[in-house]
Amino acid sequence: xxxxxxxxxxxxxxxxxxxxxxxxxxxxxxxxxxxxxxxxxxxxxxxxxxxxxxxxxxxxxxxxxxxxxxxxxxxxxxxxxxxxxxxxxxxxxxxxxxxxxxxxxxxxxxxxxxxxxxxxxxxxxxxxxxxxxxxxxxxxxxxxxxxxxxxxxxxxxxxxxxxxxxxxxxxxxxxxxxxxxxxxxxxxxxxxxxxxxxxxxxxxxxxxxxxxxxxxxxxxxxxxxx
Numbered sequence: 001x002x003x004x005x006x007x008x009x010x011x012x013x014x015x016x017x018x019x020x021x022x023x024x025x026x027x028x029x030x031x032x033x034x035x036x037x038x039x040x041x042x043x044x045x046x047x048x049x050x051x052x053x054x055x056x057x058x059x060x061x062x063x064x065x066x067x068x069x070x071x072x073x074x075x076x077x078x079x080x081x082x083x084x085x086x087x088x089x090x091x092x093x094x095x096x097x098x099x100x101x102x103x104x105x106x107x108x109x110x111x112x113x114x115x116x117x118x119x120x121x122x123x124x125x126x127x128x129x130x131x132x133x134x135x136x137x138x139x140x141x142x143x144x145x146x147x148x149x150x151x152x153x154x155x156x157x158x159x160x161x162x163x164x165x166x167x168x169x170x171x172x173x174x175x176x177x178x179x180x181x182x183x184x185x186x187x188x189x190x191x192x193x194x195x196x197x198x199x200x201x202x203x204x205x206x207x208x209x210x211x212x213x214x215x216x217x218x219x220x221x222x223x224x225x226x
Contacts, residue, residue: 159206
């Protein structure tokens with residue numbers, strides 16, 4: 001079934017999904033996310049392509065959990081392209097807010113009258129937390145990969161990093177809430193860390209590392225069987 005879905009060209013060298021001409025649709029139009037994930041998926045030898053570059057419309061995200069939204073996005077991208085798809089749903093979960101903003105992280109600033117943007121999200125968060133001493137928060141990333149739109153066995157990987165919300169932004173290596181996500185192990189925000197260190201230790205980095213292993217164990221091992 002996998003051979004029929006992806007085409008024999010993908011398996012011409014008997015290495016399954018991982019070869020330099022392999023394309024996986026990234027169910028996102030976020031350039032920062034594309035750059036990060038492309039570097040992390042280098043061991044697979046594949047190329048990630050933003051869904052917008054293939055004219056894939058954005059999928060609705062009506063669910064209240066990361067995994068449900070990521071799965072919906074992955075299936076949508078696969079359905080419109082006929083290619084394997086990878087989707088990430090990630091967010092900030094602040095203890096003092098009962099785990100919110102969670103799946104609404106990307107639109108956090110809009111509930112306070114700001115336009116949607118990373119800078120406005122950071123501004124709104126710092127304003128809402130200015131009188132709070134409990135600044136513990138977690139960045140969570142859930143990656144879902146499907147071989148086809150109807151894949152009954154999606155691969156799911158979760159990465160989670162716990163830190164503190166800084167009282168002001170610091171650093172320029174990153175996006176989203178990276179400038180205010182202070183990581184105790186490093187004594188710096190994610191945005192202050194070198195890119196390679198951030199990628200290896202971020203929530204998305206941890207999820208991507210786990211996903212690479214899952215793909216190697218499930219997709220590649222299956223595809224290379226005689």
